[in-house]
Each structure stands twice: as C-alpha cells, then as structure tokens.
Amino acid sequence: MSGRVITITSGKGGVGKTTTTANLAMSLASLEQRVVAIDADIGLRNLDLMMGLENRIVYDLVDVVEGRCKLKQAMVKHKDYPALALIPASQVRDKTAISPQDMITVANELKHAHDFVLIDSPAGIEWGFKNAVAPADEVLVVTNPEVSAVRDADRIIGLLEAEERPVPVRLIVNRIKLGMVRRGDMLSVEDVVSLLSIKLIGVVPDDEIIIKSSNEGVAATGRPKQAFEDIARRLMGEKVPFMNLDSNGGVLERFRKLFGGG
Amino acid sequence: MSNIVDRFFSRKDQRSAKTAMERLRFVLVTDRSQLSPEKLREMQAEIIEVIKKYCRIDESAVEMKLELRERENYLVADIPLAKSVEQPHEEPGRIAFSLQTSNSSSKLEEEEEDSE
Ligand SMILES: Nc1ncnc2c1ncn2[C@@H]1O[C@H](COP(=O)(O)OP(=O)(O)OP(=O)(O)O)[C@@H](O)[C@H]1O
C-alpha cells in the first residue's frame, strides 16, 4: 500500500510548522510508522535542527532534484528511530531551485516505501508554499490563537480550496494558553475552529518544554508530546478524544478558581 | 469578594478575545469575498436604485451585509417594502434575499469522512 503525503503549512511565519513536523514525524515513527520528513523551506533549513540531525547531512533536496545524488543518499536516518528519515533543505540555494513538479516526483518515489511523507512548508503563499503543497494528499494548517495567524490561515485554506484538485485540510491550533483563554484574553480553540470552519486535528499547548526539546533537538516531552502523539494517531485513523487542557490551569487560574471565578 | 477578584483579573473591560472574534469575523468575510466595506456600500446604493424602479421600499431600513456560513460567504440583504398607499389594509411586504459570493470554488463533492 502506498503512503500518504502530508504537508504542514500556515501562511504566517513562526507559528510552529517546523516544530509540528519534527514532533509528528517522531511520534509517527515511535508508533511504528515508516516516515520521511522533507524540509521544503529552501534557504532556511531548520527541520534538521529540530530533529537533532544537523551533523549528519551530506546531500539535500536540491542535490536530489539537480541529480547530484540519489534520493536514498539524501535521506538522513534518525538516530533514535530507524524507520524515520529526513531530507534536508538546501541552505545555500533559494526556493526557485525546485519546482512543484520536482516535489511531486520526489514525493511519489518516497510514498512507496513509507507510510507517511511529511513536508514542512515555508511561510507565505508564494513559490515555496506552492512547492510544498503540490504533492500533498492532505494538508495540515497550523495556526495560533491570534488574529494575524488566524487571518493568514484563512487565506491559506481559501487557496487550498480553490485548487483544481482540492485535498482534505485539517487544522492544528498551536500555542494555546488555557489561563488566558479562561480570562477571555485569548481566542479559544472553539473560536478559531468556528472562524475557519475546517476540521480540527489537534491542539498543542504553549509550553516551555517545546523550547527545551528544540534546544536539544529531541522530541517534546509531557503535554506537548501527548498532543503530537494524539495528532499522529488521528492521522493513522484512530479516534482519539481531544486532550483536556483544563487540568493544568496556571497559578492565577487556580487562585481565581479558589475565589469562585468562572 | 468576587468583585475584587474580578477587578483583579480586569473582568470589567470588554474581553480582548471577544474583540478579536468580532474583528476577525469582519475581516475574514471581507478577505474572502474581496469586497471592501466601501464597495459594499456602493453596491447597496445601486441595488436600491434598481429595486426602486419596481417597488417602493423603506430605504432607511435597508440592511445589506456579508455573512460567514461555514466556509461559504453570503451576501444577505433585508429590504423592507414601504406600506402601499393603494392597498392600505395589507401588511408591509419585505424582500429578503441572499446570494452566495463566488469566492469559494464550487466544490460539488464535499464533506464526509469524519476525521478526529
Ligand atoms: N507549543 C509551543 N509552545 C512554545 N513555543 C513554541 C510552541 N510551538 C512553537 N514554539 C516556538 O515558536 C518558534 C517558531 O516555531 P517554528 O520554527 O516551529 O515555526 P515555523 O512555523 O516553522 O516558522 P517559519 O515560518 O519561520 O518556518 C520556535 O522558537 C518554537 O520553539
């Protein structure tokens, strides 16, 4: 059976695409899936760092496309998960070195031997984004509970819907801070979903753990890990209930509860 | 007591998330339809002119707006007809219509596969 190509994109920069791609890839691999993650952010390579593989890179995606190496040679095997590999972005070239057709060719070749091909898209709606979504069987749109991120997500979703061959699009709300949501100072997941009207596949809390794990180039731990693993399972078709972020109210939250605040 | 707590957490002002929702609802519908508020007003004026050729309407009460329904955009109009002089016993009529703007591509096969 052929694998699925899933592109992670967002419109707005810095919302957590690379963090999500890396952690989803590692979660899927730990669930015994054969995974290859492609860094499509040409010129701004980062997925290698998030996956702790920056020291093992020999060839990159542009080398593959321009025929300097075989696809296999550009695949960097993950040290902890033998069934996970990374195809790094080129750090020196720019995104025009690759075309949507190149991405389709590469993804099609990878699909056969893998369960999941994850593509980390660059921000924006231009060339790099078009490359990243060209081979997608499915798209995950990452957003933050913030006005500009939601607006940009809406724009991306509109573009994806207008494609000749629209693919399923699902939403990840990243960096939710429950304390702020409760105080009414952050859009809730429900708010974001109702504005964007697409299916939700996951919610990831804002957590320092993400910064620590990316410092070390390893998978997140704790609640973020759980959140990514839940998304991985949903991608695999399991019905996983949405995490109850409620149990972790911050100090102020607990204080407020103590006084009977809503 | 709860008053003090509420003040401590600045419960009094309009919550910023609520403001964000209102602003986003407005901006998304405008983005999606590529119809600015100004263009909308212009269009409303033109439509009223056309309708006035055929019936008398209560111009001051006309309301036309863009509305989000799921991922579809609707142009929704409420156009109350003026009371007719010739038939004083009749209730005032009302034209109401809604048009779907063409922004979202016409996908026929839709929805299905439950995800989560
Ligand atoms: N859930 C989270 N909690 C805390 N910090 C987060 C979370 N998600 C992402 N971050 C932080 O946000 C920053 C941006 O994340 P990331 O690089 O994954 O975004 P991106 O969408 O890939 O950015 P770009 O558009 O530049 O490619 C990083 O410093 C990351 O550690």
Ligand SMILES: [Mg+2]
């Ligand atoms: Mg990135």
